[in-house]
Amino acid sequence: MQESIENIFNQSGSIANAMPGYEVRQEQIDMAKAVSSAIFNSETLIVEAGTGVGKSFSYLIPVARHALETGSLAVISTNTISLQEQIINKDIPFLEQALGIDFKAVLVKGRHNYLCLRRLRRSNLKQKDLFADEYEMREFAKIAAWSYRTEDGSLYDLDGDPNPKVWDMVSANTENCMGKKCPHHKQCFFQKAREKMKDARILVINHHLFFSNLAMQEDQKTILPEYGLLVFDEAHNIEDVATEHLGASISNTGIRYLMDLLFNPRKQKGFLLTIGGQDSMEWVELIRKQSDSFFKRIKEYFESRKLYGESGSLRIRKPNFVENNLLTPLLKLVDSLVYAKRNARNKEDEIEISAFIRKVNAANNSIELILNQALDNYVYWIGCPNHKGKGKISLNAAPVNIGHILKDSLFSSRKPMILTSATLSVDNGSFEYLRQRIGIDECKELKLGSPFDYKNQVRMYIVRNMPAPNRITEYGEAVAEKVKHYIELTNGSAFVLFTSYSLMNIVYEELETYLNEKGYNILRQGTGLGRSKMLSRFKKEAGSVLFGVDSFWQGIDVQGKALSNVIITKLPFAVPDYPVTEARIEDIQKRGGDAFLEYNLPEAVLRFKQGFGRLIRSKKDTGIIAVLDSRIINKSYGRQFLNSIPDCEIIIEK
Numbered sequence: 001m002q003e004s005i006e007n008i009f010n011q012s013g014s015i016a017n018a019m020p021g022y023e024v025r026q027e028q029i030d031m032a033k034a035v036s037s038a039i040f041n042s043e044t045l046i047v048e049a050g051t052g053v054g055k056s057f058s059y060l061i062p063v064a065r066h067a068l069e070t071g072s073l074a075v076i077s078t079n080t081i082s083l084q085e086q087i088i089n090k091d092i093p094f095l096e097q098a099l100g101i102d103f104k105a106v107l108v109k110g111r112h113n114y115l116c117l118r119r120l121r122r123s124n125l126k127q128k129d130l131f132a133d134e135y136e137m138r139e140f141a142k143i144a145a146w147s148y149r150t151e152d153g154s155l156y157d158l159d160g161d162p163n164p165k166v167w168d169m170v171s172a173n174t175e176n177c178m179g180k181k182c183p184h185h186k187q188c189f190f191q192k193a194r195e196k197m198k199d200a201r202i203l204v205i206n207h208h209l210f211f212s213n214l215a216m217q218e219d220q221k222t223i224l225p226e227y228g229l230l231v232f233d234e235a236h237n238i239e240d241v242a243t244e245h246l247g248a249s250i251s252n253t254g255i256r257y258l259m260d261l262l263f264n265p266r267k268q269k270g271f272l273l274t275i276g277g278q279d280s281m282e283w284v285e286l287i288r289k290q291s292d293s294f295f296k297r298i299k300e301y302f303e304s305r306k307l308y309g310e311s312g313s314l315r316i317r318k319p320n321f322v323e324n325n326l327l328t329p330l331l332k333l334v335d336s337l338v339y340a341k342r343n344a345r346n347k348e349d350e351i352e353i354s355a356f357i358r359k360v361n362a363a364n365n366s367i368e369l370i371l372n373q374a375l376d377n378y379v380y381w382i383g384c385p386n387h388k389g390k391g392k393i394s395l396n397a398a399p400v401n402i403g404h405i406l407k408d409s410l411f412s413s414r415k416p417m418i419l420t421s422a423t424l425s426v427d428n429g430s431f432e433y434l435r436q437r438i439g440i441d442e443c444k445e446l447k448l449g450s451p452f453d454y455k456n457q458v459r460m461y462i463v464r465n466m467p468a469p470n471r472i473t474e475y476g477e478a479v480a481e482k483v484k485h486y487i488e489l490t491n492g493s494a495f496v497l498f499t500s501y502s503l504m505n506i507v508y509e510e511l512e513t514y515l516n517e518k519g520y521n522i523l524r525q526g527t528g529l530g531r532s533k534m535l536s537r538f539k540k541e542a543g544s545v546l547f548g549v550d551s552f553w554q555g556i557d558v559q560g561k562a563l564s565n566v567i568i569t570k571l572p573f574a575v576p577d578y579p580v581t582e583a584r585i586e587d588i589q590k591r592g593g594d595a596f597l598e599y600n601l602p603e604a605v606l607r608f609k610q611g612f613g614r615l616i617r618s619k620k621d622t623g624i625i626a627v628l629d630s631r632i633i634n635k636s637y638g639r640q641f642l643n644s645i646p647d648c649e650i651i652i653e654k
Contacts, residue, residue, distance in 0.1 A: 005032045008061060008099070015057070018098035027448040031058035034446045035418055039066045039229060044417045044443035046235075046431050048424040050450025050646065051613055055420050056083075056091045059231050063418075064095070064103045067201035072228030074202045077210045079234035079241065080555045087233075088204050106193075106200040110209050111223060114193065115153040116172040117184040120144060122348055123169045129273035130169055132264055139163040143170060153189025168261060169271075175355035178347070197225065207237055211245040214409060228415055234555070235419035236606060239402055239437050243580065246405060247378070247398035250366040252295035253391075255326075258359055259284050259291075271356065275349050277340050283333035290325050295393045297322045302382045302393070313396075315579040316380040319373040330364040370395040377401060379583035400583045407439030422450075423554075423609040426602040428643055433602040454646040457616050459624045461486065461651050466630040469570050476506030479569050479628050484511060486567050486626040492520045492543030493623075494565035497553055497611050499572050501526055504547050507569070520545045525552065538562065554610040557617050564623040566615045571629045571641065572607035573600055601637055605644050612645045 007013045009029045016022040031049050038045035039062055049055045059076075067074040078084050088107045096103055123130055124144060131137050139162055150157045155167075172190045185191060197203060203224070213224045232238060263270035263277075263284045272280050301321060306314045337357045344350040373380055375397065383394040399405055411417070419434075426433050429447045434440075463482055467474045487494050498504040508524055515522050521544040523534045531551055538544045539562050546552065553572065574581045585595040615623050625648075632638040633652065642650075 003099075005029065005036055005062065008032075009057075014098045014100075015095075018094065023451075025052075025054060025451045027053045027451060028058050031055065031420075031446065031448055032062055034444070035059045036062040036065075038418060038444055039063070039416045042414055042416045044411065044440060045419070045446065046424060046434065046440070046443055047418065047420040047446045047448065048429075048431070049420060049422060049448040050452070051422050051616060052450045052452045052619065053448055055233065055422075056087055057095065059233075059418055059420065060087070060091060060095055060103075061099075063229060063231060064101070064105075064202060066229060068101065068104070070228070071201075073200070073225060074229040074231070075210070075224065075227045076202060076204045076231045076233065077207050078204070079207045079237040081206065082555070082557070083233060084204055084206055092202075103202055104200050105202040105204060106196045108197065108203045108205040108209065108223070109154055109156065109193070110212070111172050111174060111177075111190055113155045114172040114190040115143070115147055115150070115170060116176065117147065117153075117187055117189070118178065118182050118348070119172075119176060119352075120147055120170045121184075122352075126274040129269060130271065131166065132260075132267040132269045136163055136166050139166040140170070143167070150189075152193065154193075165257070165261060173355065175358050176351055178351060181347070203227070207232070207234070207241040208245065211242045214242075215245045217409070229417075230415060231418040232420070234421055236421045236423050236434075236554075236610070238406075238419070242402045242406060242438070243398050246402065247396065248366045248369055249383075249394055249396045250363055250370065251383075251392050251394035252291060254394075255291045255295075255363060256288065258363060259288050262356060271352065275340055275344065275353065277336070280333060280336040280340060283329055283336055287326065287329045287333060290329055294322070294324070294326050298382055298395070299384065299393050302384050306384070312383065312385040313577075313579055314382045314384070315582060316370075316373075316382060316395075320371050322371070324367060324371055326367060327364065330360055330367075334360050334364075367395065370397050373397075375399075377404075377587075379579050381579035396579075398580055400580070400587050403437055403439035405439070407441070411438070411440050422613055423606050426605045426644060427640060433598075436598075450646055452616050452619060452621075452646070454616065454648040457619075457622045458646075458648040459651065460648050461624060461626045461653055462630075462633055463626070463628050463653050464630055464633060465654050466628055469629060469631075472503065473506070476503055477510060479503070480507045480510035482626070482628050483507060483567055483569070484514060486565060486624065487515075487520070487545055489624060490565040492545050492565075493561060493563055494545050494567060495552060495556075495563060495614055496545065496547045496567045497569060497572075497614075498547065498549050499570045500575065501549060503569060504549060508547055515545060523547065525549055553607055553614070556614055558614070559617045559621060563615065563621075565626070566611065566623070567626045567628065568608070568611050569628050571604055571627075571631055572611065573604045601640060605640050608641050609644050 003014060006029060009015060009024060009032065011024050027049060031047055031053060034045060034047060035058060063074045063076065066072070076087065078087065084107065088105060092103050092105045123140065127137060127140055131140055143162060143166065146158055182188065213222050216222055261271055263272040263281045265285050272284070302314050334357055337353055337360065341350055341353040341357070344353060369375065370380055377400050378397050379400050380397050383396055385392060424434050425431050425447055431445050435443065467478050469475050483496055521541040523529065523538055523544060524547040525534065534546060535556065538546050539558060576582065584599055588595040588598050612625060615621065615625055632641050
């Protein structure tokens with residue numbers, strides 16, 4: 001790859017020769033040069049590049065050049081599967097053809113994504129004891145038939161999502177692996193994937209796997225080999241994903257699921273039947289009963305104190321707020337499994353029992369850690385997502401300030417690191433907020449605009465005289481009227497973005513009859529239809545109107561006329577009673593800081609930028625943005641929201 005970065009991207013370069021209609025983008029060249037420089041000088045680089053710059057090409061070319069010339073390994077981490085697939089199936093193959101080189105890139109998936117042939121064979125022999133009903137038996141038969149056809153043995157190659165319990169009995173994982181002693185070692189799908197990783201120069205993974213890997217470093221159970229260069233695309237998600245993986249969580253459904261795998265007394269099925277584990281079955285039955293009473297008391301505690309709020313969660317401020325009646329039976333279950341392991345009939349049974357011992361111990365340790373509040377600078381809370389105390393109830397812990405942890409475990413390295421996204425800066429282009437939140441002291445910074453012509457592609461409407469958002473009913477009624485008005489301007493084809501389910505439901509109930517009479521295809525989050533299916537239907541059915549909350553503000557790419565209208569119903573300030581948000585605010589206040597200016601406002605500005613970015617995804621896209629929250633022009637801080645987005649036509653309405 002002798003061609004210079006400038007030449008590769010210019011009008012007579014390799015990319016132009018391979019791509020009909022290619023247009024030179026100076027922003028793309030500037031980013032590629034900055035990435036090259038950061039890699040050469042072993043620096044950390046933060047790059048905000050607007051939509052349409054072509055970020056992936058800008059880092060892939062210098063990353064591949066460095067990896068192939070030096071022989072060092074590069075890791076590229078994304079937040080979404082869609083971007084992973086774009087990089088590995090589209091961008092890299094195109095660049096390999098255009099540049100005439102093999103990038104030696106491999107998509108890395110977690111071990112649990114792979115089928116284990118040894119466990120498949122064992123489950124086939126024991127299926128009458130393992131699987132609870134005909135449905136699970138059919139699911140197993142489908143996986144068994146697929147095992148003869150699949151090339152890579154991963155979930156990516158399987159049509160549809162398998163039943164979780166069945167997959168748990170046949171999937172690969174660290175605890176169940178026999179390594180080279182396994183009779184299927186040479187055919188092992190996961191080992192084949194690892195061999196490909198050894199030959200690779202670029203590994204493409206997702207943030208969840210990366211931070212799961214980082215969390216396991218102390219246990220030396222990492223899946224990633226030593227690497228010399230790291231790229232985070234969609235880097236605005238780093239703090240949230242890292243917080244999730246460096247925390248702990250245990251739920252009533254998780255305990256029940258684990259016990260069902262061991263033994264389901266109602267259906268007389270489960271792993272313990274395959275090893276003759278009658279002693280353990282008694283403890284499983286007791287744990288099921290004790291778990292019901294344990295989480296019932298947690299639910300009662302939640303309901304007695306959770307008087308209002310949106311988050312479906314309650315902060316736990318004192319240790320041991322309920323008695324742990326699961327401690328003894330969980331420990332007794334472990335003892336009985338240890339005894340069963342000593343008397344196992346064969347090595348396979350021994351390994352399977354060991355895996356369950358680790359799982360039961362992990363569940364017990366999570367409960368103890370959270371109830372005892374054993375970790376300083378962590379926040380602890382009860383989760384009850386459906387707001388009514390029914391269904392899943394969880395205990396959770398998470399670090400309050402992930403920056404301190406990542407500074408030591410990740411960013412203190414002298415390896416070159418690239419962090420990029422379209423939404424990283426606040427306050428007229430400053431990266432200080434991002435750096436402070438994730439623990440970066442020294443770095444290079446670059447802010448690049450978008451090649452799109454927003455002044456001619458976007459018209460933004462701002463409503464001046466809306467009620468205060470804290471007057472929920474009045475505000476909801478006013479929002480409903482404005483949503484109706486702006487939907488009519490584009491005849492549907494709209495995302496209506498909310499910050500809470502409560503406001504979304506108020507507005508939907510106000511508009512349901514009207515929308516149905518007009519014949520709009522209405523899609524509403526939280527009604528049982530998954531995000532990807534909602535998005536697929538939105539794209540297929542012209543004039544659709546989608547009501548969405550958190551996950552629809554980012555990571556969505558709808559090009560063309562299908563999306564011509566994004567309505568932002570409220571400035572996206574974080575839910576104040578969410579425990580992690582509350583704890584982060586308290587942490588800033590303890591240090592004498594201004595939590596609104598240092599946390600609430602920059603978080604909201606970044607989310608606003610993400611919502612704005614849903615509309616224009618190509619040079620041909622046009623449409624409107626409607627902001628229904630008058631604070632954006634009536635409050636002094638509103639200017640920060642407007643300064644954060646590209647210049648476009650703005651119309652103020654009453």
